[in-house]
């Protein structure tokens with residue numbers, strides 16, 4: 001117990017944010033980023049931060065930012081990988097999704113319970129650490145499990161705020177204020193994303209991810225956002241072309257996770273809006289749209305799916321001629337994750353980098369997050385080079401409805417042979433208390449099939465089928 005009180009004291013000293021006007025600057029991450037011991041690429045990587053994490057900024061040094069990792073640890077990240085927001089304590093709130101959610105004295109189940117909060121009540125967030133969130137609990141700091149709450153932040157709300165420029169020419173500036181350097185000019189009618197608003201200035205994203213500050217009074221709400229659909233880019237450096245087909249000229253490239261408004265559809269191609277008022281075409285198999293999934297968003301809110309990319313790190317899994325199973329499972333799994341997220345599902349990955357994760361850790365993640373479904377993704381291998389097809393494995397009868405929901409989708413339409421639903425004595429199924437299945441999505445030991453499962457169109461098809469199967473199970 002002694003250790004805990006020292007820890008609590010440390011947290012209190014180091015994390016208590018100044019109240020009032022001065023807001024803590026936070027570094028927010030949209031992807032996994034290396035954290036280094038010093039502000040340069042030759043220093044050692046001390047840890048990684050992941051998507052949706054945010055950390056207080058301690059210091060800025062050129063292109064590097066020093067962030068606070070925990071009570072005693074700081075590290076450096078490249079500033080281009082960071083979205084900076086200023087927040088004060090009140091800009092972030094959580095609501096419990098369960099009744100009588102326990103509030104603890106520290107970030108972990110081992111800390112004593114201080115009390116509980118009721119479902120759907122709002123609480124101000126003080127800070128977050130890994131899977132735990134500190135709230136202002138009746139004047140003291142109390143910790144709740146992040147997987148049992150819904151959180152709302154200023155920037156979350158602003159993400160979908162699409163605005164239209166109504167000045168003849170709108171200056172985009174490096175920072176707030178008329179004295180700040182002009183870095184770009186946007187013509188009237190340009191559509192931009194308002195990421196956040198401070199005083200009378202808006203921080204916007206325009207032209208494929210560039211950012212800057214503009215005078216908020218020259219942005220207006222636009223009907224272009226109402227009812228419009230967006231395509232989210234699923235692969236880094238995706239080509240945007242001047243016509244609907246692979247033969248057309250590449251105008252520009254889109255980055256991973258960028259969102260584009262869809263103007264029309266021609267065959268398998270979406271016409272999407274660029275912020276300069278022109279448009280470009282992108283293939284449907286490299287994007288995810290909420291509408292490409294079979295069901296409505298709200299239906300799946302608060303459902304949790306754990307996706308498990310098989311193997312990783314020094315465990316490569318099966319090897320094809322050019323393919324390592326661990327790499328392909330990661331790629332397939334992250335695409336399924338994007339598709340589920342756009343349907344409103346809370347998705348947790350057992351790994352999002354090429355790292356080794358023990359089997360028992362994988363089932364622990366499933367259990368700890370109370371997964372509504374656990375799906376492990378693999379690619380097959382055997383000595384017979386002609387073996388082919390996809391297989392859905394279950395261990396317990398109670399996993400059958402998940403197995404058949406997914407199998408109904410992949411068995412039906414996939415270009416590969418359907419090997420059906422089978423019993424599989426796998427650790428991640430046998431030792432999993434949550435509904436769980438393991439999918440083998442093609443044979444890497446079959447050279448023809450190895451080629452096929454790597455193709456973007458197969459990946460687009462199979463990931464939609466698996467996502468749709470999971471969604472139909474969750475309904």
Ligand SMILES: [Zn+2]
Pocket residue numbers: 310311317318325378379
């Ligand atoms: Zn495998």
